[in-house]
Amino acid sequence: MSHVPTNYGVNFRVATRPMAFYVWAAQRDRLVEIRDNLIARIAEAEREGWLGEVEGLRVSLAGAKDKLAQGDRRSHKGADVDLGMPTIRNEDF
Numbered sequence: 371m372s373h374v375p376t377n378y379g380v381n382f383r384v385a386t387r388p389m390a391f392y393v394w395a396a397q398r399d400r401l402v403e404i405r406d407n408l409i410a411r412i413a414e415a416e417r418e419g420w421l422g423e424v425e426g427l428r429v430s431l432a433g434a435k436d437k438l439a440q441g442d443r444r445s446h447k448g449a450d451v452d453l454g455m456p457t458i459r460n461e462d463f
Contacts, residue, residue: 398441405434 408431415423 398438401434401438401441405431405438408434 408427412424412427412431415421415427
């Protein structure tokens with residue numbers, strides 16, 4: 371017999387933030403690792419003279435960098451913005 375959650379699967383903590391935020395946080399470290407590995411592989415391919423390999427790795431590196439930039443832009447969209455302290459003018463009363 372399976373357990374049926376009493377709140378019908380709603381996690382209220384998650385409901386306050388978009389799910390993409392949590393997915394991005396988990397994936398970002400892996401994408402940085404992939405990017406760094408691609409940079410190292412490009413250097414190795416250039417040392418060895420594997421020109422075709424270098425070009426393919428550069429395409430992959432551009433894709434990894436683009437994916438990181440997309441995720442960073444999305445994660446900052448919901449960031450807090452300081453609007454300053456409102457001022458009260460006499461004509462408001």
